[in-house]
Amino acid sequence: MSKKLHLVSLGCTKNLVDSEVMLGKLADYELSDEPAEADVIIVNTCGFIEAAKEESIATVLDLHERRKEDSLLVMSGCLSERYKEQLQKEMPEIDIFTGVGDYERIDELIRQKQSTFSPQVYLATEKSPRLITGSNYHAYIKIAEGCNQNCSFCAIPSFKGRLQSRTLDSIVAEVSALTAKGFYDFSFISQDSSSYGRDLGMRDGLIDLIRHMEQIPGVRSARILYLYPSTTSFELIDAIADSPVFQTYYDMPIQHIDDRVLKTMKRGFGEAKTRELLEAMRSKEGSFVRTSVIAGHPGESEESFRKLCDFLESFGFDRINVFAYSNEEETAAYEMEQLPEEVITRRTEILGEIAQRSRDASLERMIGRRCRLAIDGPSQEHEYLLSARPLLWAPEIDGEVLVNDTNDLDVKIGGLYQGKITEKAGEYLLASLETPLTE
Template identity: 55%
Template sequence: MQFSTNYLHLISLGCTKNLVDSEVMLGRLKSYQLTPNLEEADIIIVNTCGFIESAKQESIQTILNALELRKSGAVLVVSGCLSERYAKELKEEIPEIDVITGVGDYDKIDVMVKELKSLQSNEVFLANESHERVIIGSNFHAYVKLSEGCNQSCSFCAIPSFKGKLHSRTLDSTIKEVQNLYAKGFRDFSFIAQDSSSYLRDLGQKDGLIQLIKAIDKLQLPISCRILYLYPTTTTFELIETIGNSTCFLPYFDMPIQHIADSMLKLMRRGANKAKHIELLESMRKIPHSFIRTSFVIGHPGECEKEFMELCEFVEAFNFDRVNLFAYSPQVGTPAYDMSQSVSSKITNMRINQLNRIIKSQFTAHNKALLGQEVVAICEGKSEMSEYFYKARLKLWGKDIDGEILINDSEICDSLGQMLPLQEGYYRILITQKKQNFLFAKALERL
């Protein structure tokens, strides 16, 4: 007797926090076989992003494309932030969607698919160690979500309006998930949240992240960890020092500061002034081998040329390791939406281009400085660019966000002198070339 295979196609849009929720859904639907081909899927899930206008448009276009390409009888599920915020509009405008759910019921996806039933719980879902995930994209690296929601009140951000207040998982739950993932072979971890440095504050503990770092260090596992999305008002000098002294956590500091001019920080309701930001950043820079990443919102209402030039001068002087730029996107219901002194999209784009020139010049210099160096890197398998390359990143770098190194040569051979295929894992490599924005390397040793 032959049994037919049921196929599932997943499209996870937006941030890595969304990706973790997508992996929980795959865990609930593990009886389905994942397929990269939307046209052969029996179930299609689009986990949407609704953070800024461009993300909304991408989500809507992805839904429409899925409807156009799906085979007859295939079930289309739309979940995530966009459907949390605009469930009613989606039902009215795109009635062909079979199941619409928001950010509260990822663990009930199997029931929704079976019964073709939409659910929209009031509480935001937060995965814990009991939720099985099918981790995609790596057998070596995994994201660990610390919390959902946010207690901050940034003028431009709508996340608290649909994700709610900060809701942390317990320290014990987080530790157990790391141990479970380690047992499955994962060795590299990125800890994520809307505001990671506020972890456990909703449970009455101001040093939650410090507790986490020390608890994971006590496990004495041969792993590498980094923390994403620190917030300036909840990042302390003690936290910075704890990261710097950790045996597992890398000196990786990802703190989106969004601007540097005092007038803009006040308008943006960021809670800390320029002097405080500089104190924190300089403390991070003093940590040996530190890597500092940030992001800025450009074109926020009230941003004049003077404030923008102050930002440019600061970026040029501080020399961040990585910078992300976002054009301000008006969000209904946020304080910035009703602010006067709006900045035109033309001026915003010009400012982004101007700041990008500084950032790209610094990025080029950072890559050039790596030439000739032997470094520890994480190999992530074959590169999508060519079957002749393996892709890697410095152990310090975040997955998919800080760069890619192409390995085109290796000293790792079998007894006959044939080059062995590189597997996912830690390697000692030599950076040999830089061409345009690409770094090339030779693999020297598996660690």
């Protein structure tokens, strides 16, 4: 009988890609949803902010309580890498520790029951074994690892290192192989995607990537996540909007809009340039603009907070992701004078309400529109509804559309259909399908 594997991937989609590499290396294992049945349990952890660290530790301890005798419990990923000495001393529950450099060696580590922390972060290649999860038509493509930015609040460079980009040939080969398997929609990700290729001598590497993706038969849709203001060019904004393949989708975390706070955050750009970039994105026909902001960073006065609120209310973002400031070791902000926790909590809640209003307004703007809808499967909301995603939206983070009228079409999971958004019901848009879309 084959051995069973239970894997939990926490944190971001970049972590998910690494988890999928581990699943590819452990293809001989039978995947199990029940940790109590698993011979090997892997938790690929997140160590970005305090809430993510707490979730990672709680998940590991919970799985330890539920595991069967003689099973192996493996802790991998960012949290394990960031606190490797401390965790190995304080968590005897873990059988194998590994960080962010040995995903492709996971089978060997399990076989040898060995903990290892490679000095280099793992960067996937086109030859990396990988089991795509969650979709039969969409895949995340990691284009780089590490980050050259020095944001005051972020510890990622301390354990992920500086920017390391994949070659275009490697990315083209991976995407080509996936299209041959039927995948047609791709999200390109990294810590700072707009810096892609700079370490390889490319001036605007994402524009080169866009051009190469447009030449691959089978790529019908793509988007880029995690643009950084000071490395995003107006030429890139134009290239995305003009591409016949890439969605006019802009995901640029601004973190704040007040000059004083942006300077304290070490973001590189101030308010004026940030606004210019955002206005250029919004000016593109049919654009979708997502951002992220931080509430309660050291130095954020009540006045600067109100300025951020006013800007978010007026700009018309389609989605806003809100983070409460987390004071992280090995960051420039760690020793700064901190705001009271109750202030951070209150400001996070206020920004969350603004984010909800912005999302609702964005959904309202879609009513009556026709769009390409990818079918993800039966909806968890109701057995007679289908869950679908407009190709303009990014998977998982932007939500779902509920299809309540298929017009008697032969609907396939992963299929692409023209649909019409008919109404908004609560937090969801409803849609009817009109016709299948073929190559």
